[in-house]
Amino acid sequence: MESLITKNKAQKRISRNMRDLRLGRGLTQKGLAERSGVSLSSLRKFEQKGIISLESFLKLALTLGCMDKLITATEPMENNFSSIDDVLAKDDKKPKRGKHG
Template sequence: MSLITQRRAQKRIAQNMRDLRLGRELTQKGLAERSGVSLSSLRKFEQKGSISLESFLKLALTLGFMDKLITATEPVESNFSSIDDVLAKDDKKPKRGKHE
């Protein structure tokens, strides 16, 4: 569990992306043109941290960290201490999400 709030995470991700853009010596206009994200959406993202997932992924692809993003969202595999743990895990593998 993380102690960071959603709002702070948004701002931090936006700042990280801005730093990546500047590190590649791209202007906001240049990144917007290369990624296909509107300049107004990019500005709003860098200032407030708000952007659609589609636009975020376009920026990730253009800035070169799409693979890292996909890896960061992969489920974490647990470590097993015995073959019984492995077999028990396979039996309990969910077929679909829980209803809430």
């Protein structure tokens, strides 16, 4: 399913959500940086511009207690089948590799 949200809006919303989690736990930027092992400058850049490496983002998620939700959010969606024929047809079409492009 395609999203109507842009990459830039998603970055800003995710960084704002993470900032709100930090504030909700009573942590300063410096405190979160120290606990997570993410540099203070990287954390500030993330909260201001939404830019951060995946490794640092995951460190923040782990420290803020939202790693499980993040993993769940990225799991493939299950199909809702209406018949056994749908199930069998899905197994036949299961991709063996990713698509190019």
